[in-house]
Amino acid sequence: MALPLSYSVRNVAARPARTLMTASVIALVVVACSLFLGLISSLKRTLVSSGDPRNVVVMRKGSDNDGSSQLSLESYQAIRFFDGIARDTEDQPLTSPELVVQPFFRTREGGRENVLVRGVEPVALAVHDDVHLVEGRMFTPSSGEAIVGRGVVGRYAGAALGDTLEFGRGRWKVVGVFESHGSSFESEVWVDVRALANDARRPFPYSGIRVRVATPADADPLMRRIDADPRFALQAERETDYYAKQAESANSLYVLVVGIAVLAGIGAGFGASNNMYAAVQARTAEIGTLRALGFSRAAILTAFQVEAVALAGVGFVLGAGCALALSVFLRLLLGGVAFGAATFTTNVITLRVGAADLGGAFVLAALVGVGGGLGPAWRAARLRPIEALRKA
Amino acid sequence: MLAVLLVCLLLTMPAGLDAFLDNIASNTRVSVHNKAGLVYAMPYAFTRKVRQIDGVAAAVAMVWFGGAFEEAGRVTFPNFAVEVEHVGAVYPDYGIAPQQLADFQRYRDGAIVGRQTLHKYGWKIGDRVTLRSTVWPVALDFRIVGEIPNDRAPLFWMNREYLDQALKAQARPGLGIAGMIWVRASDPGRVNAIMREVDDLSRNSEAETSSETEKSFFSNFFGSLKGFVTIILIVTALVALCIVFIAANTASMGVRERAGEIAVLKAIGFGQRVIFGTLLAEAMALSAGAGLGGVLLAIGVTHALRAFAGWSPSLGPLGSFIVTAPVIVDGAFLSLFVGMLAGVVPAYGAATKPVVATLHEVF
Numbered sequence: 158m159a160l161p162l163s164y165s166v167r168n169v170a171a172r173p174a175r176t177l178m179t180a181s182v183i184a185l186v187v188v189a190c191s192l193f194l195g196l197i198s199s200l201k202r203t204l205v206s207s208g209d210p211r212n213v214v215v216m217r218k219g220s221d222n223d224g225s226s227q228l229s230l231e232s233y234q235a236i237r238f239f240d241g242i243a244r245d246t247e248d249q250p251l252t253s254p255e256l257v258v259q260p261f262f263r264t265r266e267g268g269r270e271n272v273l274v275r276g277v278e279p280v281a282l283a284v285h286d287d288v289h290l291v292e293g294r295m296f297t298p299s300s301g302e303a304i305v306g307r308g309v310v311g312r313y314a315g316a317a318l319g320d321t322l323e324f325g326r327g328r329w330k331v332v333g334v335f336e337s338h339g340s341s342f343e344s345e346v347w348v349d350v351r352a353l354a355n356d357a358r359r360p361f362p363y364s365g366i367r368v369r370v371a372t373p374a375d376a377d378p379l380m381r382r383i384d385a386d387p388r389f390a391l392q393a394e395r396e397t398d399y400y401a402k403q404a405e406s407a408n409s410l411y412v413l414v415v416g417i418a419v420l421a422g423i424g425a426g427f428g429a430s431n432n433m434y435a436a437v438q439a440r441t442a443e444i445g446t447l448r449a450l451g452f453s454r455a456a457i458l459t460a461f462q463v464e465a466v467a468l469a470g471v472g473f474v475l476g477a478g479c480a481l482a483l484s485v486f487l488r489l490l491l492g493g494v495a496f497g498a499a500t501f502t503t504n505v506i507t508l509r510v511g512a513a514d515l516g517g518a519f520v521l522a523a524l525v526g527v528g529g530g531l532g533p534a535w536r537a538a539r540l541r542p543i544e545a546l547r548k549a
Numbered sequence: 550m551l552a553v554l555l556v557c558l559l560l561t562m563p564a565g566l567d568a569f570l571d572n573i574a575s576n577t578r579v580s581v582h583n584k585a586g587l588v589y590a591m592p593y594a595f596t597r598k599v600r601q602i603d604g605v606a607a608a609v610a611m612v613w614f615g616g617a618f619e620e621a622g623r624v625t626f627p628n629f630a631v632e633v634e635h636v637g638a639v640y641p642d643y644g645i646a647p648q649q650l651a652d653f654q655r656y657r658d659g660a661i662v663g664r665q666t667l668h669k670y671g672w673k674i675g676d677r678v679t680l681r682s683t684v685w686p687v688a689l690d691f692r693i694v695g696e697i698p699n700d701r702a703p704l705f706w707m708n709r710e711y712l713d714q715a716l717k718a719q720a721r722p723g724l725g726i727a728g729m730i731w732v733r734a735s736d737p738g739r740v741n742a743i744m745r746e747v748d749d750l751s752r753n754s755e756a757e758t759s760s761e762t763e764k765s766f767f768s769n770f771f772g773s774l775k776g777f778v779t780i781i782l783i784v785t786a787l788v789a790l791c792i793v794f795i796a797a798n799t800a801s802m803g804v805r806e807r808a809g810e811i812a813v814l815k816a817i818g819f820g821q822r823v824i825f826g827t828l829l830a831e832a833m834a835l836s837a838g839a840g841l842g843g844v845l846l847a848i849g850v851t852h853a854l855r856a857f858a859g860w861s862p863s864l865g866p867l868g869s870f871i872v873t874a875p876v877i878v879d880g881a882f883l884s885l886f887v888g889m890l891a892g893v894v895p896a897y898g899a900a901t902k903p904v905v906a907t908l909h910e911v912f
Contacts, residue, residue: 178794182798185787219683222623222683258588261587421788424791428792432798487780
């Protein structure tokens, strides 16, 4: 004979404080867990998703990033016509010469941060085809215009569509905003490459070239040819490898966050199951009574298990709602979470709690619900009714 | 206990930042750099003009070398080319031995290295190391002639002339620039005047400068980490809140289990206050014990972490994992507070319940 569901429902009415506490502890655990998972996955997205396997990065030999590389106009013009480079509809090679500078930007709070400013030509949007404008338009070369990444908008003074940014020696009008699926490009500002070289008084016009290969098989021969060319002392690597190497320097940060999250998860999960355990244990006498009335062990176990899972479910829903609200609130408050990149520039990650993060939190809540409820319910169901009753 | 460990660990991050700013930054040192950013250099000759300003005790020009050691292929500790004859006078507080500073001037390929980096790579004074620059097209051999005797100093200083000549040997123009100029004022009261004069001196030139105190420089440099710390602190607060709930629950379980004992104690005449006090004291003692354990564990863990953490551009001083005295006090107070919060409700309940009711629950 199954225990009627109304028993569990009435229990909530009979012990509102305790039930609420159990549910809210689970909710808190879910909030903490999903925020952490959100932070981890946002961080990972920025670190890992940058770069395109079809692109090759060309830099001066020995440089470890765009920011410290230099490259001459002659080498760009030579490499542009190497074999194996993809071409656009007008038969122009898809090679994007780029100059990276890290000037100070004023944050809205009055601090200052190094921001990666990338000087590009309009072809850059074709080479980096995951970068797309979501507002406004592409800048017009040599007219003091800039487009800014989503992560930069609102973080710095003047970094909004239609506003004027001040960095380096000049002023730049923001005419567009771009996104790139959360990759590190979103923390950058793009301007005309010649204007930037002029502003930064750079002896070399470029710091590197990004090349789109025609077919995947062309990448290796092209990279070998660039590496081996004695005229320029350049090195080439796949864009994905390049960003993977950049991400290594943020590994300590990543490990730290994951470490904290694991510790917090263990602590909170342990505590929440403890809470659940107590909630069931407090009702030993009731279980004894139910047994005395003739309900089977299986029925009692099922009822308690259903109740525990339902409670965990309520806690999860509450917690997930809070986590989403909190992440939106934090986004508005902080406008993204910044960390220093290997190029000494600021990477801004937008804290997003996605479905996968909530899924992780759900697994934890379910573990707490099932694990925390099973132990005491099983023990209580196994007690002889007379002993359980004696405890009352 | 786990909770206190966690909270202590998390608190070390902002504390590390504060400790860094308070301890390392001197109140007489000023940073001068191009207003547009650290990668926008200043003409080297500007250093000489700065030196002539009244109240400037010493000034040194630094250039980022961006040297990578061995396999890494990337910069694993900050390294700069400095003016060997001036650097000692700008950093007297670093406590570098005078003999080592003299050697630094004598040997063109000399280097002075912070103890953190020395330990990390197992280098000793007298060793030779090669760094390949990621900024300049050179790889240079260095002879380590001195150390900065501070376990947390990752710095590596080399002779500016050495780099300059290496560049000229490649038929390139020499250095000619100063990335940063560090100035030491003869007395703290002159600092503001010096900063103003330096910036006035460069006004309307190709490279306008902006000067700031060392503390302000580093707090700006690491300022972008603040948002990150905020998030961590928020989550920590959430976890701490969870823990209060959980501890309260555990304490009430403990009291419930001993309902019989408490009833007997009351029956033989112990007053409500005594029972309340005993239970509360017990809860607090327990959590204080756990807190102590947590703090000790945190110290142990941070030591372990520090061993392989080292310098990293993404963490900055957050990676130095220092458990400072305030962090320990915070942790201890937190655990006492948790104990009190958690103990007070069940202890009060147990103490005020009539004897008969309690005994009734037992028998």
